[in-house]
Amino acid sequence: MQTIVELKNVTKEFQQKKAVNDVSFSIKQGEMVAILGANGAGKTTTMRMMLGLMKPTRGTVSLFQKDSKHKEVLERVGGMLQEVSVMDSLKVKELIQLIQSYYQHPLELSSLLELTGLHEEEWNKRTEKLSGGQKRRLNFALALAGNPDLLFLDEPTVGMDVTARENFWRKIKELNKQGKTILFTTHYLQEADEVAERIIMINKGEVVGDGTPEHLKGKLTKPRVRFQEKISYPIDFYRTLPFVAEVQKEKETVTLVATNADQLLKEIFDRQLNIHHIEVKLGRLEEVFSQLMEDTKEVDSNEHLLDAK
Numbered sequence: 001m002q003t004i005v006e007l008k009n010v011t012k013e014f015q016q017k018k019a020v021n022d023v024s025f026s027i028k029q030g031e032m033v034a035i036l037g038a039n040g041a042g043k044t045t046t047m048r049m050m051l052g053l054m055k056p057t058r059g060t061v062s063l064f065q066k067d068s069k070h071k072e073v074l075e076r077v078g079g080m081l082q083e084v085s086v087m088d089s090l091k092v093k094e095l096i097q098l099i100q101s102y103y104q105h106p107l108e109l110s111s112l113l114e115l116t117g118l119h120e121e122e123w124n125k126r127t128e129k130l131s132g133g134q135k136r137r138l139n140f141a142l143a144l145a146g147n148p149d150l151l152f153l154d155e156p157t158v159g160m161d162v163t164a165r166e167n168f169w170r171k172i173k174e175l176n177k178q179g180k181t182i183l184f185t186t187h188y189l190q191e192a193d194e195v196a197e198r199i200i201m202i203n204k205g206e207v208v209g210d211g212t213p214e215h216l217k218g219k220l221t222k223p224r225v226r227f228q229e230k231i232s233y234p235i236d237f238y239r240t241l242p243f244v245a246e247v248q249k250e251k252e253t254v255t256l257v258a259t260n261a262d263q264l265l266k267e268i269f270d271r272q273l274n275i276h277h278i279e280v281k282l283g284r285l286e287e288v289f290s291q292l293m294e295d296t297k298e299v300d301s302n303e304h305l306l307d308a309k
């Protein structure tokens with residue numbers, strides 16, 4: 001598959017502050033990628049640079065092997081940013097038609113209605129009269145108006161209720177299935193885990209993890225072996241088993257946090273423990289995230305030590 005987004009050693013400095021620090025990654029056509037990070041991690045700045053709205057201090061960004069502002073690129077890209085600002089004094093329909101007119105192959109109005117959940121009665125409203133939620137839907141419609149191949153969404157579900165969020169992701173997944181490449185920022189771990197096929201984790205302007213949710217969990221967390229006891233064994237017995245890092249026991253359900261799940265299972269079978277319903281699970285994404293944040297904190301404090309000398 002073709003690489004359509006490429007960042008090479010991108011840094012953005014604001015006065016003394018490095019908002020983005022030497023970030024490199026590439027994204028292939030058809031990928032669904034989450035950029036995950038806490039508040040202030042540098043997600044929006046990275047996205048604005050990708051969209052050509054901000055110039056990197058150093059490094060390069062290319063979309064479809066060209067500059068983000070190239071006419072052919074603009075035809076193929078749609079963006080929905082965090083701040084909801086739409087042109088006043090126009091009706092919703094007029095504004096959408098205006099944006100559609102900039103593109104050679106715009107998406108039909110009926111498809112836009114369907115995809116964004118904008119209701120027909122909202123078409124004739126003036127944009128300044130829309131509610132926050134309606135403005136967001138309009139912004140989504142504007143991002144899709146040109147029928148883009150590549151869609152950037154900056155924290156798209158902030159402020160949405162559970163149902164709106166589910167509907168939104170259902171539509172985005174549909175678009176992704178059609179072959180569109182989707183890149184979104186979020187600070188919701190669960191959202192990244194459930195929706196994205198790949199997660200790029202950012203902390204303090206740096207990429208600290210990149211891979212599928214399973215890969216990140218598999219590489220950076222300890223697996224859990226869970227089972228039901230047929231007869232009760234003391235908790236200390238489990239603690240003495242090799243490859244066990246931690247034991248949790250609640251009634252007959254036992255969870256062993258393993259340093260090596262395969263070896264631990266072998267051990268359990270060799271000893272013929274009287275248990276059933278054995279499951280092996282990966283650790284949780286929260287663990288990966290906090291571990292990666294901890295790692296970066298350590299680097300930080302070392303830097304402070306160096307500074308103090």
Ligand SMILES: Nc1ncnc2c1ncn2[C@@H]1O[C@H](COP(=O)(O)OP(=O)(O)OP(=O)(O)O)[C@@H](O)[C@H]1O
Binds near residue numbers: 040045
């Ligand atoms: N125009 C600017 N001038 C100065 N500092 C800025 C500017 N834009 C962003 N920053 C700083 O750069 C850092 C990264 O900001 P950015 O908005 O990219 O983070 P974010 O991960 O998108 O956060 P959030 O989830 O809160 O939107 C922050 O410390 C922010 O204060």
